Amino acid sequence: MLLKDMKKFFPGKGPREAADFEKLPAHVAIIMDGNGRWAKKHKLSVSKGHRQGTETLREIIRHTDDLGIGSLSLYAFSTENWKRSPEEVAALMQLILDFFRSEIDELDAKNVRIRIMGDKGGLPEKQRDTLIEAERRTEKNTGLNLNIAVNYGSRAEIVLAAKEIALLVKNGELQLNAITEQTVSDHLYTRGQPDVDLMIRTSGEMRLSNFMLYQNAYAEFTFPAVLWPDFTVEAYDQALATFAHRQRRFGARL
Numbered sequence: 001m002l003l004k005d006m007k008k009f010f011p012g013k014g015p016r017e018a019a020d021f022e023k024l025p026a027h028v029a030i031i032m033d034g035n036g037r038w039a040k041k042h043k044l045s046v047s048k049g050h051r052q053g054t055e056t057l058r059e060i061i062r063h064t065d066d067l068g069i070g071s072l073s074l075y076a077f078s079t080e081n082w083k084r085s086p087e088e089v090a091a092l093m094q095l096i097l098d099f100f101r102s103e104i105d106e107l108d109a110k111n112v113r114i115r116i117m118g119d120k121g122g123l124p125e126k127q128r129d130t131l132i133e134a135e136r137r138t139e140k141n142t143g144l145n146l147n148i149a150v151n152y153g154s155r156a157e158i159v160l161a162a163k164e165i166a167l168l169v170k171n172g173e174l175q176l177n178a179i180t181e182q183t184v185s186d187h188l189y190t191r192g193q194p195d196v197d198l199m200i201r202t203s204g205e206m207r208l209s210n211f212m213l214y215q216n217a218y219a220e221f222t223f224p225a226v227l228w229p230d231f232t233v234e235a236y237d238q239a240l241a242t243f244a245h246r247q248r249r250f251g252a253r254l
């Protein structure tokens with residue numbers, strides 16, 4: 001974010017604090033929570049809540065790209081979300097399809113690289129094919145890394161990484177002693193990207209819900225008390241400003 005934009009949140013701050021405003025996270029992760037409660041509040045169906053949430057999602061992706069943040073990870077559908085009613089699951093699946101179909105041209109033109117985190121094999125065929133095609137079409141792009149979690153669970157992601165690493169050891173391609181924390185990172189869906197710096201969960205809930213457990217090891221957390229469909233670009237800027245003011249110690253004593 002540009003200094004002049006950040007400054008509006010902290011008018012009258014001195015030059016030292018002002019310098020902090022330029023600390024943008026390299027990787028933002030968002031749990032987009034509160035669509036259901038938003039729908040209830042407005043006496044609408046839950047699918048309408050998710051539809052409104054998708055509008056927020058478009059704005060937030062655009063803003064993240066405008067700011068030049070390197071990676072954005074979004075929790076769209078967890079492995080536990082299959083437990084919801086068939087109507088709600090169908091609505092979410094349709095929204096995911098509509099989103100990729102309507103946004104892919106703009107995202108590709110903006111040099112955004114899309115990666116899907118999660119088990120695409122467990123998705124209906126249309127969704128699976130569309131997501132695979134979005135990844136393929138943008139794989140050479142070098143702008144914003146947009147990671148969208150669909151049929152995702154973080155523990156399952158770590159188990160998958162463990163299996164891949166075990167196979168390399170079994171085949172004699174990797175020495176047991178050569179396995180490091182980086183080796184694990186290199187086998188996650190976010191391989192090649194930095195760890196999460198800023199984790200945002202809307203709606204006031206304060207849980208990680210099996211989202212990016214490994215990547216969030218040293219993330220800063222913010223829990224804006226607004227429902228996802230009401231989360232604005234201004235509220236996002238506020239979270240970024242909060243991040244810029246946090247002192248990160250990574251376990252050391254400064």
Ligand code: FPP
Binds near residue numbers: 034053057092096
């Ligand atoms: C949590 O709200 C939100 C979800 C389970 C789905 C998030 C999905 C979207 C924002 C849109 C679809 C995604 C894409 C990529 C197009 P909740 O329903 O759990 O809210 P509640 O806790 O208030 O019930």
